[in-house]
Amino acid sequence: MKYGFIGCGNMGSALAPALSKSGNEILLSDHTESKALQLAEKLNCKASQNADIANECDIIFLAVKPQSLEKTVSEIKSIISDRKPVIVTMAAGFKLEKIESLAGCNLPVIRIMPNTPVAVGRGVVLYCYNNLVDESTLSDFIKDLSFAGAFEKLPESLMDIGCAVSGCGPAYMYMFVDAIANSAEKNGLDRAQAVKLAALTMSGAAEMVLQSDKTPEELKIAVCSPGGSTIEGVKVLESESFREITENAIDAAYNRNVELGK
Numbered sequence: 730m731k732y733g734f735i736g737c738g739n740m741g742s743a744l745a746p747a748l749s750k751s752g753n754e755i756l757l758s759d760h761t762e763s764k765a766l767q768l769a770e771k772l773n774c775k776a777s778q779n780a781d782i783a784n785e786c787d788i789i790f791l792a793v794k795p796q797s798l799e800k801t802v803s804e805i806k807s808i809i810s811d812r813k814p815v816i817v818t819m820a821a822g823f824k825l826e827k828i829e830s831l832a833g834c835n836l837p838v839i840r841i842m843p844n845t846p847v848a849v850g851r852g853v854v855l856y857c858y859n860n861l862v863d864e865s866t867l868s869d870f871i872k873d874l875s876f877a878g879a880f881e882k883l884p885e886s887l888m889d890i891g892c893a894v895s896g897c898g899p900a901y902m903y904m905f906v907d908a909i910a911n912s913a914e915k916n917g918l919d920r921a922q923a924v925k926l927a928a929l930t931m932s933g934a935a936e937m938v939l940q941s942d943k944t945p946e947e948l949k950i951a952v953c954s955p956g957g958s959t960i961e962g963v964k965v966l967e968s969e970s971f972r973e974i975t976e977n978a979i980d981a982a983y984n985r986n987v988e989l990g991k
């Protein structure tokens with residue numbers, strides 16, 4: 730399978746390294762040629778142009794911002810409407826049928842919603858696809874990208890809320906780590922060590938949620954000894970509406986995804 734990336738920004742340069750581990754041929758292009766050249770050198774693959782990618786690749790990632798998507802598709806429209814390669818879109822809110830309408834034809838489209846931890850092989854990639862994507866291509870695609878992290882299939886109607894959780898989620902987790910480190914540093918811990926402790930704790934707690942048969946609430950209670958220190962912190966988080974604020978943040982991200990899709 731020959732893959733192409735149009736766009737080598739945050740997400741293109743996070744996904745292409747994971748894909749390159751599969752040993753498939755990859756072509757890269759970007760408006761800023763140096764971005765494609767640098768990434769190509771790092772991954773030992775080829776920097777290219779949009780038209781060549783459209784002409785040669787079996788699966789083409791459109792890794793550009795949602796506001797650049799229309800223009801990007803228009804640049805390759807005549808080639809892809811003829812060849813009908815698989816198009817992979819990752820633009821928040823953009824529906825499968827929107828890509829077909831921009832391309833002006835029916836063609837196989839996979840919609841993914843990755844998150845930035847794909848760069849370290851611990852990402853989440855949500856996906857859905859239209860009925861022109863055949864099952865064997867889909868399974869090769871997931872296998873080839875498996876170094877990015879976990880794949881979760883969702884109906885397209887749930888992609889917007891899924892994106893608010895796992896696509897946007899890393900930003901919220903980083904804020905939590907940062908806030909914990911602020912207090913730790915204020916109370917004497919070295920900043921780098923504080924960030925490390927908070928991040929390792931988040932990663933370990935996440936693993937507990939995934940591996941244990943207990944709910945997050947039950948796991949929380951297990952850390953809170955009566956009269957101990959954890960419960961004092963939990964009381965502050967509850968009284969300062971931590972849960973409500975977090976829910977509001979996810980709702981806001983979800984609403985924006987819905988808006989972007991209109």
Ligand SMILES: NC(=O)c1ccc[n+]([C@@H]2O[C@H](COP(=O)([O-])OP(=O)(O)OC[C@H]3O[C@@H](n4cnc5c(N)ncnc54)[C@H](OP(=O)(O)O)[C@@H]3O)[C@@H](O)[C@H]2O)c1
Pocket residue numbers: 735736737738739740741758759760761764779791792793794795797800801804819820821842843844845896897
């Ligand atoms: N960042 C995230 O955490 C995240 C998470 C989930 C999904 N996504 C999705 O991933 C997509 C890419 O986001 P990003 O954060 O990677 O954006 P980004 O960092 O801005 O990267 C996009 C790159 O594509 C280039 N580009 C734009 N139009 C092009 C064209 N027609 N031909 C060639 N190159 C072109 C841009 O170059 P110029 O800057 O020179 O225009 C830029 O280098 C978006 O749809 C976003 O919704 C991002």
